[in-house]
Amino acid sequence: MQGAVVIEFGAPWCGHCRLAQPLLRDWLADEAGATHIKIEDGKGRPLGRSFGVTLWPTVIVLEDGRERARLVRPTRASDLDGLRAALDA
Template sequence: MPRNHTTNEPSRSEIEALKGPAVIEFGTDWCGHCQSAQTLIAAVFEDHPGVYHLMIEDGPGRPLGRSFRVKLWPTLIFLKDGQELDRVVRPVSVSPIRLAMERITS
């Protein structure tokens, strides 16, 4: 089941208050790179159903993406207890996503 990027983004302080592992995915529903990455991202999340996954629509004037210095889509920010431990930009294989996920779930 496809999920959509939300335009209702939380504040940076709300992100920093998250407990446990989480992934913020910045992109848009119309972005070809974002669409191509969805199968890769879903494959990793199948093994980690308890990890919080938030898809944020990014673009000019979007404060959360700017606070994370997002430049390209999709950008996945891997967090543990609200702190960035890793990021993957425009993945073309499952390996970097899996490695980053292992980092936040171990």
């Protein structure tokens, strides 16, 4: 995909994913130019493995198909600063 894409790997039953949702929701509201794709990951689902995902949630920022930043298990708003910087670059 062209442009900024935020891919979020996780599972609806994952406690870490549920705790991160308010942070991610608020952050994504400020990033209107990015396309957000939420992917349910799990055993037998190869897409997450192809991105090297081993823990949830994992958020990856792509720009024109190239990885610019990655964040695993955010717990504070400041954890998202690296993702924000990748989108602003």
